[in-house]
Amino acid sequence: xxxxxxxxxxxxxxxxxxxxxxxxxxxxxxxxxxxxxxxxxxxxxxxxxxxxxxxxxxxxxxxxxxxxxxxxxxxxxxxxxxxxxxxxxxxxxxxxxxxxxxxxxxxxxxxxxxxxxxxxxxxxxxxxxxxxxxxxxxxxxxxxxxxxxxxxxxxxxxxxxxxxxxxxxxxxxxxxxxxxxxxxxxxxxxxxxxxxxxxxxxxxxxxxxxxxxxxxxxxxxxxxxxxxxxxxxxxxxxxxxxxxxxxxxxxxxxxxxxxxxxxxxxxxxxxxxxxxxxxxxxxxxxxxxxxxxxxxxxxxxxxxxxxxxxxxxxxxxxxxxxxxxxxxxxxxxxxxxxxxxxxxxxxxxxxxxxxxxxxxxxxxxxxxxxxxxxxxxxxxxxxxxxxxxxxxxxxxxxx
Amino acid sequence: xxxxxxxxxxxxxxxxxxxxxxxxxxxxxxxxxxxxxxxxxxxxxxxxxxxxxxxxxxxxxxxxxxxxxxxxxxxxxxxxxxxxxxxxxxxxxxxxxxxxxxxxxxxxxxxxxxxxxxxxxxxxxxxxxxxxxxxxxxxxxxxxxxxxxxxxxxxxxxxxxxxxxxxxxxxxxxxxxxxxxxxxxxxxxxxxxxxxxxxxxxxxxxxxxxxxxxxxxxxxxxxxxxxxxxxxxxxxxxxxxxxxxxxxxxxxxxxxxxxxxxxxxxxxxxxxxxxxxxxxxxxxxxxxxxxxxxxxxxxxxxxxxxxxxxxxxxxxxxxxxxxxxxxxxxxxxxxxxxxxxxxxxxxxxxxxxxxxxxxxxxxxxxxxxxxx
Numbered sequence: 001x002x003x004x005x006x007x008x009x010x011x012x013x014x015x016x017x018x019x020x021x022x023x024x025x026x027x028x029x030x031x032x033x034x035x036x037x038x039x040x041x042x043x044x045x046x047x048x049x050x051x052x053x054x055x056x057x058x059x060x061x062x063x064x065x066x067x068x069x070x071x072x073x074x075x076x077x078x079x080x081x082x083x084x085x086x087x088x089x090x091x092x093x094x095x096x097x098x099x100x101x102x103x104x105x106x107x108x109x110x111x112x113x114x115x116x117x118x119x120x121x122x123x124x125x126x127x128x129x130x131x132x133x134x135x136x137x138x139x140x141x142x143x144x145x146x147x148x149x150x151x152x153x154x155x156x157x158x159x160x161x162x163x164x165x166x167x168x169x170x171x172x173x174x175x176x177x178x179x180x181x182x183x184x185x186x187x188x189x190x191x192x193x194x195x196x197x198x199x200x201x202x203x204x205x206x207x208x209x210x211x212x213x214x215x216x217x218x219x220x221x222x223x224x225x226x227x228x229x230x231x232x233x234x235x236x237x238x239x240x241x242x243x244x245x246x247x248x249x250x251x252x253x254x255x256x257x258x259x260x261x262x263x264x265x266x267x268x269x270x271x272x273x274x275x276x277x278x279x280x281x282x283x284x285x286x287x288x289x290x291x292x293x294x295x296x297x298x299x300x301x302x303x304x305x306x307x308x309x310x311x312x313x314x315x316x317x318x319x320x321x322x323x324x325x326x327x328x329x330x331x332x333x334x335x336x337x338x339x340x341x342x343x344x345x346x347x348x349x350x351x352x353x354x355x356x357x358x359x360x361x362x363x364x365x366x367x368x369x370x371x372x373x374x375x376x377x378x379x380x381x382x383x384x385x386x387x388x389x390x391x392x393x394x395x396x397x398x399x
Numbered sequence: 400x401x402x403x404x405x406x407x408x409x410x411x412x413x414x415x416x417x418x419x420x421x422x423x424x425x426x427x428x429x430x431x432x433x434x435x436x437x438x439x440x441x442x443x444x445x446x447x448x449x450x451x452x453x454x455x456x457x458x459x460x461x462x463x464x465x466x467x468x469x470x471x472x473x474x475x476x477x478x479x480x481x482x483x484x485x486x487x488x489x490x491x492x493x494x495x496x497x498x499x500x501x502x503x504x505x506x507x508x509x510x511x512x513x514x515x516x517x518x519x520x521x522x523x524x525x526x527x528x529x530x531x532x533x534x535x536x537x538x539x540x541x542x543x544x545x546x547x548x549x550x551x552x553x554x555x556x557x558x559x560x561x562x563x564x565x566x567x568x569x570x571x572x573x574x575x576x577x578x579x580x581x582x583x584x585x586x587x588x589x590x591x592x593x594x595x596x597x598x599x600x601x602x603x604x605x606x607x608x609x610x611x612x613x614x615x616x617x618x619x620x621x622x623x624x625x626x627x628x629x630x631x632x633x634x635x636x637x638x639x640x641x642x643x644x645x646x647x648x649x650x651x652x653x654x655x656x657x658x659x660x661x662x663x664x665x666x667x668x669x670x671x672x673x674x675x676x677x678x679x680x681x682x683x684x685x686x687x688x689x690x691x692x693x694x695x696x697x698x699x700x701x702x703x704x705x706x707x708x709x710x711x712x713x714x715x716x717x718x719x720x721x722x723x724x725x726x727x728x729x730x731x732x733x734x735x736x737x738x739x740x741x742x743x744x745x746x747x748x749x750x751x752x753x754x755x756x757x758x759x760x761x762x763x764x765x766x767x768x769x770x771x
Contacts, residue, residue, distance in 0.1 A: 058653075060646075063553025066482060066733065069546050070674040072639065072667065074553050076646055080653050118653040127554075134479060138554065243642070245554045286554070316649035 007102065009387050012148075014159045016043040017052065019113070019146050020106070020387070022098040025167045027350070028123060030305065036115040036166065037096040040085050040146055041106050047086060053152045055145045056081030056115040057163075058122075060317070062242045065135035076242075081115040082152050115144065117168055122317020124167040124291025125301050127238070131283050140317045141291060142166050167291045170305050172346035176206045187223075187330070187337040194223035194264070198337055200326050206344045209299040213252075213274045213343070215324050220267040225334040227262035231255045231327040234276040235340070236300065238288045239319040249287055250325075251300060252276040274324070276300055276345065288320050290347075303344040419443070422595055422706060425513050433514070433521060433590055437603045441706050444594055446512065452594065452710060453509035459717050460502035466724035467492040467499065469738070474728075477737040483563035484545050488727045490567045491538045495720040497531035501597075502717070508596035521598040525589035526578055528599055529620075532686075532716055533574035535723075536624035539682055541566045542727065543631035551638045577616050587612040593709040602696035603704070613697035621690045628682055632675035639671045674730070681726060685719035688712035 011018040018041045026034040040052060056079070063074025083089075088111055095103070099112045126139040147154075147161030182201035188194070196219065203214040215232060234252040239245075252274040259268040278300045281287045288301035301320040323340040330337060419442040423434045470492040474480045504524050508514055514521050545563070548556045558566070581587035581600050587609065590601045602613045689712035695703055728734045738745060 063549070066479065067484065067549050067553060067557065068732070069484070069549060071670050071730070072550060078650050078653065120649075120652045240554055242646070243553060245552055245556075247555055316645075316652075 005098075005101075007098075007387050008164070010162050010164050012146075012160050012162045014046075016046040017041070017146060017148065017160065017162060019144070019162055019164060020102055021144070021164055021166070022096075022102075024165070025169050026117065028117070028168055028170045028305075030170075030173075033117045033168070035096065036113075036117070036144060037099050038113040038144065038164075039099055039102040039106060039110050040113050041110045042086055044109050047109075047148075050086075050148050051084065051150065052086040052111075052146060052148055053154070054081075054083045054085045054113045054115070055079050055147075055152075056117075057143055057145055059141045059143075060242050061136060061138045061141070062240060062245075064133055064138070066133075080118050080121060083113065083115065084152060085111050085113050085146065113144075113146065117142075120316070121168065123170050123302070123304060125318040125320065126289045126291045127318075128281070128284060128287040128289055130285030133285070139288075139291060142168055169290060170302055170346065171349040172206050172208065172344070174349050176204060179205045181205050181341050181343055183339045183341045185337065185339040187328075187335075189223060189225060189330075189334060192224050196221050196223050196225065196227065196328065196330065196337055198326065198328055198339055200324065200339055200341050202324060202341055202343055204343070206346055208348050209302070209345060210275065210277065213276070213324065215272045215274070215326065215341070216269070217272065217326060218267070218269050219262055219328065221262045221264055224264050225330045226264065227260055227268075228329045228331050229255060229257050229260050231329070232272045232274060233325040233327075234274050235323050235325045236276070236288060237321045237323065238286070238301070239321075241316050241319060247286065249281075249284070251281050251287065276322070288318065299347070300345060302346045305344075305346075423513075425511075426595070430514065430517050433518065434595070435590055435601065435603045437701060437704070438591075438595065438706065443512070444706055448707070449509040449512050449594060449596065452596070452714075453506050455714060456502045456505050456509075456717070459714075459721050460499055460506075462721040463495060463499040463502075463717070466721060466728075467495045469742075470724045470728045470734075471496070473734060473737050473741060477733075477741075480733055480737060483558050483560045484549060485731075486560075486563045486567060487538060487542045487545055488731070490570065491535060491542070491723055491727060494531040494535040494538060495723050497527055498535070498717060498720045501527045505596055509594075513595050514591045514598060521591060522582055522589050525598040525600065526582055528597075528713075529581070530574050530578045531720070532689075533577055533620040534570050535720065536620055536682070536686065537570035537573040538567075539678070540624045540627040540631070541570055543628045543635075543678070547631040547635045547638075550635050574620075577619060581612075587616075593706045593713070595706075597710070597713055599713070600693075602693040603701065610697045613693050617690055617694060621686050625679075625682060625686075628679055632679060636668070636672055636675055640668050643667055678726060681719055681722065685716045688715045 005022070007020050007022055008024055009018055009020045019038055020041070021036070021038040026036055028034075036056060038054075040054070042052060057077055058080055059075055059077050061075040065074065068074055093112060093114065095112050096114070099114070103110045103112065122140050124140055124142060126137050126141070129137045143163045143165045145156065145161060145163045147156035149156060180201055180203065182199065184197065184199045186195040186197040199218040201216045201218075203216070207213055213234065217230070217232075219227060219230075221227060232254050233250045235248050236251045237246070237248045254272065254274060256272075259270060262268050278287070278289055278298050281300070289298050290301050301318070303321055304319045321342060322345045323342045325338065325340050328337040422438040422441045422443050423431070424443055426434060471489055474485055474489045474492075501524055504520065514524075544566070545558055548558055577587075577600075579585075581589050588601050589598050590603075591597065592599050600612070600616065601609055603609070692704060692709055692712050695701065
């Protein structure tokens, strides 16, 4: 059985130009990044004597539109790729299999459009807007723009241009590694002998979105204080390098008195389970999400994987990291004992067994959605390409 | 006796007759104690001077009422404009309206060529002036601070509503000491000045109390706000410059081969510098004349302070209170959008300006972002 390939398409308001993209999520594999491969279909009559250009654009939004003062914009648009689509400059351009297939199917007025993400371009991240926030959400966004114009710097006209929002994402490496991240801290007290030791070990280094995180706690109390309660958090650390801002948010948390008080001389071992999910952090301002195109498949922002030997500050954009934070409450005078154990939260790499499993789970969850999509499949289409309207899916398109 | 005074005022030139009249000639005896000896050395200004001043004040009064009135009305009734930052703009408009309330009194006084209503009216006039003046200066500083915070850390550094309200309360308290102390004549006092149709604090009495008062109010209401405004806008500008530099470096790393990028980066800095300088310059224009006159009165050669010269500073700060809504509010895209919606007959076209910034942006990005 041949599996249908889904293709996204979007047409300019005047209907003379249609862009087809094989996918909307492009993966940064570390050493290389998926090329953005699309096909542009033109209206033959209309295009006579006209030129068509394509651009790959990234927008940094680092402040709310409504806060803009003094004519300063809290967003920056960078054109990171330009190409003349029609007339074709490079006829012998290498095409991806997707492009070859589409061009074969769409006929002579179809032209390929290819972009590469530049090195050190950040991944797509959206900061969840608060309820009161108006305007577009903050974060890093990419889109492909195709327009009719006289030269590549020409201003695009609304009627004859089209923009498709895409995402640049990072996936987990095929194997998750065996290292178990852990942290051991101890706390002494003034005017009192002995220490409280806390050891936290996670059951993995890399978790997939939706997976349960197991944190194993070992508390040894050699001090004269007692531990009153234990708090465990999953903390999302978000570094917005565009504005040198850094903040941490709890995306999952629990507090327990189980085993407490841990009296002097006692020890306590226990495993805690936490599942950080975007759905449990709805409407919380500033939670970082993997650039969201539609509401239902949104997940928390994936950890940013830096290339080897590169510090995060070198890559502009939004750098995401996670940690499990454990706090022991040692009473009003004793204060708190706290430790952070870093881990990574990512999507499984495509093709791996885990990927299949996660996909299957997702499908089960959204059968309704799937049905809806199926109803939009083009029935006349006899080949195995399915065209999906781009506009319908997009929440935050730049118009 | 009152009638007499009034009649002379109405028929000025005819009765001026022989010899120049000195300032204060028409003050009734019960108000004569308000007159500072300094003024008695000057000739009374001719009636048309009063008329001219009244005309200027009338125009300013209309502009201020309309400008600040619309600002308060739109900002308080439009939901999208109720942000903490905009509270400051409303606060400034309130102060400016306070200052405007002086103006009808002046019109009335000008007609009679002297301060009318005795001590009480003089005190009310001066309270309005000093309260709104000092409060306005402090609000200017607060706005500078808010802008610095907003621009330097747009994601997490913004003032919350509570903080904004606290700062606004602070501006009110800031203006209180130098309003209340002269009112109660604990320290300093309010007296007629210039044409003797306006009132302000006494900077001419030849004693140490007055001199120290002038020095203190000079520092409190002029130097400190000006220093703060300068510091905040300077830091804001520095931040914008560093940020633009950073973005440019990133663009370079990503191979954004748009040569025009540099040009635009510069224009952002220049735009900010211009806006910041305008506001600072406005503050200087508004209050430097007053500061200079007061300092001369207290420490310098008083003979320089003719009635006409002392009227200049009052007009300056009133002019600025009329311009404020234009500087702070009209440059606010959302305010203009709201205005356009509410008062379409004003002919404000929000999209026009949008085009402007866009083409500036286009230089870097060659890409119009459609806002709104």
